Amino acid sequence: xxxxxxxxxxxxxxxxxxxxxxxxxxxxxxxxxxxxxxxxxxxxxxxxxxxxxxxxxxxxxxxxxxxxxxxxxxxxxxxxxxxxxxxxxxxxxxxxxxxxxxxxxxxxxxxxxxxxxxxxxxxxxxxxxxxxxxxxxxxxxxxxxxxxxxxxxxxxxxxxxxxxxxxxxxxxxxxxxxxxxxxxxxxxxxxxxxxxxxxxxxxxxxxxxxxxxxxxxxxxxxxxxxxxxxxxxxxxxxxxxxxxxxxxxxxxxxxxxxxxxxxxxxxxxxxxxxxxxxxxxxxxxxxxxxxxxxxxxxxxxxxxxxxxxxxxxxxxx
Amino acid sequence: xxxxxxxxxxxxxxxxxxxxxxxxxxxxxxxxxxxxxxxxxxxxxxxxxxxxxxxxxxxxxxxxxxxxxxxxxxxxxxxxxxxxxxxxxxxxxxxxxxxxxxxxxxxxxxxxxxxxxxxxxxxxxxxxxxxxxxxxxxxxxxxxxxxxxxxxxxxxxxxxxxxxxxxxxxxxxxxxxxxxxxxxxxxxxxxxxxxxxxxxxxxxxxxxxxxxxxxxxxxxxxxxxxxxxxxxxxxxxxxxxxxxxxxxxxxxxxxxxxxxxxxxxxxxxxxxxxxxxxxxxxxxxxxxxxxxxxxxxxxxxxxxxxxxxxxxxxxxxxxxxxxxxxxxxxxxxxxxxxxxxxxxxxxxxxxxxxxxxxxxxxxxxxxxxxxxxxxxxxxxxxxxxxxxxxxxxxxxxxxxxxxxxxxxxxxxxxxxxxxxxxxxxxxxxxxxxxxxxxxxxxxxxxxxxxxxxxxxxxxxxxxxxxxxxxxxxxxxxxxxxxxxxxxxxxxxxxxxxxxxxxxxxxxxxxxxxxxxxxxxxxxxxxxxxxxxxxxxxxxxxxxxxxxxxxxxxx
Numbered sequence: 001x002x003x004x005x006x007x008x009x010x011x012x013x014x015x016x017x018x019x020x021x022x023x024x025x026x027x028x029x030x031x032x033x034x035x036x037x038x039x040x041x042x043x044x045x046x047x048x049x050x051x052x053x054x055x056x057x058x059x060x061x062x063x064x065x066x067x068x069x070x071x072x073x074x075x076x077x078x079x080x081x082x083x084x085x086x087x088x089x090x091x092x093x094x095x096x097x098x099x100x101x102x103x104x105x106x107x108x109x110x111x112x113x114x115x116x117x118x119x120x121x122x123x124x125x126x127x128x129x130x131x132x133x134x135x136x137x138x139x140x141x142x143x144x145x146x147x148x149x150x151x152x153x154x155x156x157x158x159x160x161x162x163x164x165x166x167x168x169x170x171x172x173x174x175x176x177x178x179x180x181x182x183x184x185x186x187x188x189x190x191x192x193x194x195x196x197x198x199x200x201x202x203x204x205x206x207x208x209x210x211x212x213x214x215x216x217x218x219x220x221x222x223x224x225x226x227x228x229x230x231x232x233x234x235x236x237x238x239x240x241x242x243x244x245x246x247x248x249x250x251x252x253x254x255x256x257x258x259x260x261x262x263x264x265x266x267x268x269x270x271x272x273x274x275x276x277x278x279x280x281x282x283x284x285x286x287x288x289x290x291x292x293x294x295x296x297x298x299x300x301x302x303x304x305x306x307x308x309x310x311x312x313x314x315x316x317x
Numbered sequence: 318x319x320x321x322x323x324x325x326x327x328x329x330x331x332x333x334x335x336x337x338x339x340x341x342x343x344x345x346x347x348x349x350x351x352x353x354x355x356x357x358x359x360x361x362x363x364x365x366x367x368x369x370x371x372x373x374x375x376x377x378x379x380x381x382x383x384x385x386x387x388x389x390x391x392x393x394x395x396x397x398x399x400x401x402x403x404x405x406x407x408x409x410x411x412x413x414x415x416x417x418x419x420x421x422x423x424x425x426x427x428x429x430x431x432x433x434x435x436x437x438x439x440x441x442x443x444x445x446x447x448x449x450x451x452x453x454x455x456x457x458x459x460x461x462x463x464x465x466x467x468x469x470x471x472x473x474x475x476x477x478x479x480x481x482x483x484x485x486x487x488x489x490x491x492x493x494x495x496x497x498x499x500x501x502x503x504x505x506x507x508x509x510x511x512x513x514x515x516x517x518x519x520x521x522x523x524x525x526x527x528x529x530x531x532x533x534x535x536x537x538x539x540x541x542x543x544x545x546x547x548x549x550x551x552x553x554x555x556x557x558x559x560x561x562x563x564x565x566x567x568x569x570x571x572x573x574x575x576x577x578x579x580x581x582x583x584x585x586x587x588x589x590x591x592x593x594x595x596x597x598x599x600x601x602x603x604x605x606x607x608x609x610x611x612x613x614x615x616x617x618x619x620x621x622x623x624x625x626x627x628x629x630x631x632x633x634x635x636x637x638x639x640x641x642x643x644x645x646x647x648x649x650x651x652x653x654x655x656x657x658x659x660x661x662x663x664x665x666x667x668x669x670x671x672x673x674x675x676x677x678x679x680x681x682x683x684x685x686x687x688x689x690x691x692x693x694x695x696x697x698x699x700x701x702x703x704x705x706x707x708x709x710x711x712x713x714x715x716x717x718x719x720x721x722x723x724x725x726x727x728x729x730x731x732x733x734x735x736x737x738x739x740x741x742x743x744x745x746x747x748x749x750x751x752x753x754x755x756x757x758x759x760x761x762x763x764x765x766x767x768x769x770x771x772x773x774x775x776x777x778x779x780x781x782x783x784x785x786x787x788x789x790x791x792x793x794x795x796x797x798x799x800x801x802x803x804x805x806x807x808x809x810x811x812x813x814x815x816x817x818x819x820x821x822x823x824x825x826x827x828x829x830x831x832x833x834x835x836x837x838x839x840x841x842x843x844x845x846x847x848x849x850x851x852x853x854x855x856x857x858x859x860x861x862x863x864x865x866x867x868x869x870x871x
Binding site for chain 1: 414416417419420421423424442445446448537546547548597601604605805808810811814815818819821822825846849850
């Protein structure tokens with residue numbers, strides 16, 4: 001019994017010593033990291049004390065700690081808001097569509113680009129696919145209005161061809177909004193997101209392809225049996241991070257493309273927090289919604305990571 | 318050689334800096350001494366203002382606008398006031414949402430000595446935090462004109478503790494209309510000017526007019542009506558006024574307020590709009606249009622009528638046409654007309670808030686609140702109001718003259734207003750209304766008819782303004798008691814915002830219903846959703862405030 005206790009008391013000291021020894025061994029690396037650690041601590045962790053206003057009735061201009069403590073009142077207000085279920089539904093639907101289509105589209109594009117043999121053509125296509133990423137949402141919204149408005153190009157064309165007799169309110173009916181936003185997001189970011197997959201593909205050992213050829217694999221077979229398994233860690237990593245951002249369903253897009261007619265389909269957590277928190281001066285309410293979102297996001301990342309660790313033996317932590 | 322050159326450069330730099338500094342101080346001194354008479358007595362200018370020896374600088378934040386434009390537009394009047402009064406007024410604006418900026422100012426402590434254009438609840442937020450100066454203490458010494466001008470409302474600005482922190486801006490009742498229905502004049506007269514009174518009769522005429530002009534000159538489809546989003550804010554209160562409601566509420570004699578959604582009149586006005594939609598004559602972008610989108614359609618002669626403020630059809634109608642069409646005739650314009658539903662006792666189209674809907678506070682940043690009070694005590698006078706509203710007098714581009722204690726109009730400017738050829742860019746250049754803090758907008762007390770709005774001073778002589786005023790004279794009403802805002806930080810404010818947002822969405826859906834049955838269903842759904850979201854709480858809050866004002870503002 002005595003000897004067991006002695007073992008228990010000794011273990012932490014030896015672990016600490018181990019850590020110390022490790023740090024000493026990597027002291028040059030730690031020295032390089034120190035400024036960044038301090039930077040992250042000051043600018044990312046210290047301001048987090050402000051989260052406390054989510055549990056208070058903070059009044060702008062007054063010191064935070066002089067505000068009344070209200071506990072979970074703002075969370076309850078959000079849960080009881082008539083918009084709550086709509087907002088959650090929209091956020092999950094837009095993000096879900098983004099993950100299903102927006103996540104797979106760059107992988108497919110990267111695989112297709114990798115199969116191109118003409119280098120110059122490949123570069124041109126790549127460059128063209130990046131360009132929309134640099135167009136601001138304000139411009140994208142203008143393009144959409146010109147294309148899909150009641151008097152936009154598409155409606156005009158369909159009317160002239162006699163396919164429709166009344167313009168279709170693509171931008172004025174909620175039922176089109178999710179699809180429209182997902183398509184626009186993919187168009188805008190698919191090229192940019194392929195970069196990381198293309199670099200992962202570039203890292204695949206070419207000998208594997210040679211071996212595949214010898215084994216009689218065709219081009220599709222090589223993609224399926226060599227390329228995809230090789231870039232799987234990258235895909236999993238980005239998927240887990242993407243899951244963490246599942247509640248980031250967009251912000252400028254909704255504010256610029258959405259309107260009162262599509263509100264039931266476009267209002268998401270971020271736009272709601274902005275309107276009801278920042279614009280109305282209810283910072284506490286906005287902070288409570290933001291905090292809730294962060295907690296759910298963190299839980300999802302940890303959950304997805306755990307599943308991935310168990311099933312695919314890949315983890316981000 | 319290099320050393321000598323560097324030495325020379327340093328010397329030139331240091332010397333020019335010193336010369337620059339000393340030059341500036343000389344100019345300052347000169348400016349200051351200019352304000353003193355040779356005998357050392359205080360100088361009184363032609364406006365009766367005792368010119369201070371030291372320049373009084375008043376920086377005030379007034380909300381969201383383009384800072385470059387405001388800087389440019391206020392320059393001329395700013396200079397005049399500095400020269401004549403030794404007061405430097407500086408209007409500060411930011412291209413940022415006012416609510417956000419005000420909150421940021423509160424948090425950061427970075428705000429000027431005066432803030433204007435605050436709603437009562439916004440002003441209250443500053444007062445609650447001790448950031449507004451109590452100005453009641455200066456009233457006896459510096460507020461004689463303020464007290465006189467603000468009667469009979471003056472006491473209503475004091476809080477329950479008997480303290481005064483805010484003064485109104487744009488107070489007073491100007492008996493000219495704001496909102497109405499509009500109709501394309503030349504096309505209407507071509508139809509033989511058929512009589513109409515109700516919204517339905519008006520729409521019938523718009524329908525016939527649209528049938529006569531189904532496409533514009535570019536071959537684009539025309540509509541009977543359109544609007545600017547949010548429609549429930551921009552158009553519905555006026556339509557509701559045609560059905561006898563006051564600013565969107567049914568008000569009983571006892572002071573109970575019911576939102577239009579919960580009234581029979583609300584259903585009727587929705588049916589009216591739905592009919593236009595079902596006839597295919599409501600612009601499909603009605604609930605999406607921003608002002609510029611609507612203006613583009615309106616000026617392209619695609620909309621037969623309009624419901625909203627009078628200036629909108631002027632700005633988007635003949636003011637555009639007279640610039641782009643050489644053959645434009647003065648009949649080519651919209652006229653403002655009264656509509657009253659058959660069952661309505663009276664049409665309430667233009668609510669007026671004689672008590673003032675926005676307020677000015679002096680903040681704790683003010684080093685000499687007394688000086689600011691002195692200025693406001695002058696600018697609130699009729700002559701101060703003229704100066705702020707009409708711009709500097711006796712200048713090459715002025716609209717008025719002020720000589721030997723008497724004022725008169727510049728005939729050329731007056732004629733331009735009467736002939737409706739006035740270029741409003743000139744108003745901006747004169748700084749009209751840009752340096753306003755506490756001036757009223759009602760008729761002035763000294764002559765009984767001038768008003769701060771330069772272009773509203775000749776309504777009896779300006780043909781089209783007179784037509785408008787004659788058409789709408791009994792549609793204006795005093796809504797001071799009914800002008801109620803919910804205080805910031807009151808949870809009811811979130812409820813109100815939720816209801817406003819839902820209302821716009823659900824009403825758009827109701828109006829755009831394809832059958833009357835669908836419309837009825839959507840209307841009832843909307844009513845239920847809004848009431849369960851707290852609309853009755855809003856009605857109760859408003860009714861309580863209304864009743865308490867009825868008792869205390871007698």
